[in-house]
Amino acid sequence: xxxxxxxxxxxxxxxxxxxxxxxxxxxxxxxxxxxxxxxxxxxxxxxxxxxxxxxxxxxxxxxxxxxxxxxxxxxxxxxxxxxxxxxxxxxxxxxxxxxxxxxxxxxxxxxxxxxxxxxxxxxxxxxxxxxxxxxxxxxxxxxxxxxxxxxxxxxxxxxxxxxxxxxxxxxxxxxxxxxxxxxxxxxxxxxxxxxxxxxxxxxxxxxxxxxxxxxxxxxxxxxxxxxxxxxxxxxxxxxxxxxxxxxxxxxxxxxxxxxxxxxxxxxxxxxxxxxxxxxxxxxxxxxxxxxxxxxxxxxxxxxxxxxxxxxxxxxxxxxxxxxxxxxxxxxxxxxxxxxxxxxxxxxxxxxxxxxxxxxxxxxxxxxxxxxxxx
Numbered sequence: 001x002x003x004x005x006x007x008x009x010x011x012x013x014x015x016x017x018x019x020x021x022x023x024x025x026x027x028x029x030x031x032x033x034x035x036x037x038x039x040x041x042x043x044x045x046x047x048x049x050x051x052x053x054x055x056x057x058x059x060x061x062x063x064x065x066x067x068x069x070x071x072x073x074x075x076x077x078x079x080x081x082x083x084x085x086x087x088x089x090x091x092x093x094x095x096x097x098x099x100x101x102x103x104x105x106x107x108x109x110x111x112x113x114x115x116x117x118x119x120x121x122x123x124x125x126x127x128x129x130x131x132x133x134x135x136x137x138x139x140x141x142x143x144x145x146x147x148x149x150x151x152x153x154x155x156x157x158x159x160x161x162x163x164x165x166x167x168x169x170x171x172x173x174x175x176x177x178x179x180x181x182x183x184x185x186x187x188x189x190x191x192x193x194x195x196x197x198x199x200x201x202x203x204x205x206x207x208x209x210x211x212x213x214x215x216x217x218x219x220x221x222x223x224x225x226x227x228x229x230x231x232x233x234x235x236x237x238x239x240x241x242x243x244x245x246x247x248x249x250x251x252x253x254x255x256x257x258x259x260x261x262x263x264x265x266x267x268x269x270x271x272x273x274x275x276x277x278x279x280x281x282x283x284x285x286x287x288x289x290x291x292x293x294x295x296x297x298x299x300x301x302x303x304x305x306x307x308x309x310x311x312x313x314x315x316x317x318x319x320x321x322x323x324x325x326x327x328x329x330x331x332x333x334x335x336x337x338x339x340x341x342x343x344x345x346x347x348x349x350x351x352x353x354x355x356x357x358x359x360x361x362x363x364x365x366x367x368x369x370x371x372x373x374x
Contacts, residue, residue: 002032002171009147011036012046017133018169034169045133046168049150051141056188063188066143067151067163067214074153078139084110084155096334098347100248102221103332107342110156115324115337117205131166131209142166146184151214158328158335159215165195167210173200174284176272178210183261185212186293192217195291196327202286202305202357203326213327217292221332226255226301235368241267243368250351251330251358254302254368261298267371268300274370275304278363286359288327303330304359304367311356321345325357 001007002021011018018036051070054063061069075082092107128135133150142150145165154162165185175182175197185195194217200207217223225231225246232244232255241258254271258264275285286305293299312321322338323345329335334350336342 002034005148008034008169012147012168014038017045018171019132021169021171034171036169045136046144046150049133049136049141050144053144054151054188055146062190063143063145063151064190064193068161070141070143070151071153071161071163074139074141077141078137078153078155080137080139080155081153084157085160088157088160092342094342096345096347096350098250098351101225101250101332103334103350104221105334105336105342105345106158107336107339108158109337109339111158111335112322112337114156114205115322115335117324129170129206129209131164131206131211132170133168145188149181154213158333159219161216163214165212165214169210170208171210173198173204173207173210175199175287175289176269176284179265179268180261182212182289182291183265183293183298185214186291186298187261189214189293191292191294194220194223197289197291198326199284199287199305201284202308203288203324203329219333220290220328222249222253222290222301223292223331225249225332226253236371238267238270238371239263243267243271243371245364245368251354252304252361252364254304254364256300256302258298259296264298264300268302270371271302271367274367277370278367288330290327290331301331303327304364305330305357306359306363307357309357310353312353321349321353323353325353330354330358 015038016036018034020035021032022035023030024033052066054060054066075085087110094105096103096105140152142152145151149165149167152164152166154164182195182197194215196213198204231247233247234242235245236243240260241256241263244255246253246255256264256267279285288303290301309324313323321341323334323336
């Protein structure tokens with residue numbers, strides 16, 4: 001069973017890998033189970049892929065320090081990562097001033113594979129998952145994080161220190177069931193880092209494999225803009241958690257802020273469920289999330305979405321614009337792997353992209369009202 005963590009830890013220790021998640025029904029009860037296997041006569045992939053371990057013990061080095069050590073060692077041992085990090089030296093950036101906000105365009109050819117990824121359900125099922133242990137490149141290793149995740153250096157980085165926090169099991173990308181993991185990562189990485197989440201239908205390049213990202217804070221324009229009090233409208237307050245709507249950013253941005261992560265998580269789930277009721281759906285509503293932790297303050301910055309990619313992404317020839325917004329793009333660093341897009345995108349085009357992929361304001365207001373009167 002997915003929720004039987006003690007059993008899952010045991011099976012992993014004796015060499016099992018979990019590769020998919022399926023419902024199991026007995027009578028009127030349906031419980032999600034993980035399906036796995038063990039290769040007999042071979043050492044486990046987990047031991048082969050573990051650089052070091054972090055379980056939260058006080059005597060250990062800090063998680064950021066371990067991650068930076070991992071990055072340094074992996075650059076030496078893994079050619080793909082070394083080349084990916086070297087390519088950042090050739091990345092070009094330019095500022096685009098829009099109506100009330102700014103965006104930093106980043107021409108990053110190394111991100112073309114991620115931007116062009118076919119994340120359709122049929123294609124995802126048919127291709128090998130690049131986050132599964134037995135599919136990781138030969139030279140790649142990671143930090144075993146709290147017995148459930150592997151922290152990996154991203155070989156196609158946007159930032160100089162860019163990590164993927166991948167679950168050991170092949171299970172679906174879903175935030176509601178794993179919001180506590182997001183807060184745990186925020187706590188373990190600390191105030192100088194940002195934890196990122198892409199929904200399975202709006203930015204996750206591996207929508208069928210649960211993962212987060214981590215990067216040093218201060219690199220996305222949104223981080224500075226949300227500190228301007230004139231932009232913030234307090235919509236509601238629940239159990240000590242403040243819910244703000246942010247104005248004049250060209251896209252819908254919601255902030256949840258409080259000094260108790262459990263309370264912030266509960267309000268977040270309330271907002272998530274309200275969106276489900278508004279859309280009349282059971283699946284996870286489209287959204288991207290950036291998490292920040294400072295002294296006694298926990299902040300979730302949420303980008304509610306209605307589309308993954310703008311229409312221009314699907315045009316042919318010169319009319320095509322290869323922009324595939326995920327959480328980093330929604331945070332104000334718009335990745336343009338194709339040079340002509342980097343050169344030609346202007347304020348009107350950027351505002352159009354944000355307006356197209358972001359959820360409408362009236363729908364967001366309706367969800368917040370549904371929270372208030374739930």
